[in-house]
Amino acid sequence: xxxxxxxxxxxxxxxxALFIIISVVQRWNARQRAWxxxxxxxNPSEDWDSYLDREMLEYHSSLRKxxxxxxxILPGAVIVxxxxxxxxx
Numbered sequence: 001x002x003x004x005x006x007x008x009x010x011x012x013x014x015x016x017a018l019f020i021i022i023s024v025v026q027r028w029n030a031r032q033r034a035w036x037x038x039x040x041x042x043n044p045s046e047d048w049d050s051y052l053d054r055e056m057l058e059y060h061s062s063l064r065k066x067x068x069x070x071x072x073i074l075p076g077a078v079i080v081x082x083x084x085x086x087x088x089x
Contacts (some may be wrong), residue, residue: 011075019071026068030059 034055038048046054059065 011079015072015075019068022068022071026064027056027059030056 031052034052037055038044038051044051
């Protein structure tokens, strides 16, 4: 039983590390895309800070941000299915 708890803890740590890394990289990419779009504007009507705030709000409501949570959901679902098929199939 202790081995299973240790495994669950280690999997959770790895998932958390992956979640943080993916979140930081995606946020940085969104910021870089916003900067490229801002630089491409001929005559920007707003300053960079307000433009970045608006773009980051759009990023936080996007599907890409929500899909990052699949780092926790997909491995958990796979483990539950494996346990089910090994024990009951």
